[in-house]
Amino acid sequence: MDDAHERINDVAGAFCDGFRQIGDFSFAIFPKDIAHALGDLQKAFLSEVRNVMDWEIEWTEARVEGGDKLRDEWREKCNHNVAEDMPPSAV
Numbered sequence: 249m250d251d252a253h254e255r256i257n258d259v260a261g262a263f264c265d266g267f268r269q270i271g272d273f274s275f276a277i278f279p280k281d282i283a284h285a286l287g288d289l290q291k292a293f294l295s296e297v298r299n300v301m302d303w304e305i306e307w308t309e310a311r312v313e314g315g316d317k318l319r320d321e322w323r324e325k326c327n328h329n330v331a332e333d334m335p336p337s338a339v
Contacts, residue, residue: 275287
């Protein structure tokens, strides 16, 4: 079983190494200054994508909390209305 697991790790490692090498080639074809500028541009873009995702996560969390608050308010109003509609002998 360990042998099969090691083979999978070897295949996954080789696959990742292949992608890593393709990435190296993609930057090696440019002059050094352009490759570094392109890398900085890509990092800046990905940083902004991360900022947008963080904002989206915070926004979603706030909406869920707002939904919980509204649900509690609705439940409270519903219970209050049911209590008002009941005859005094039922309370």
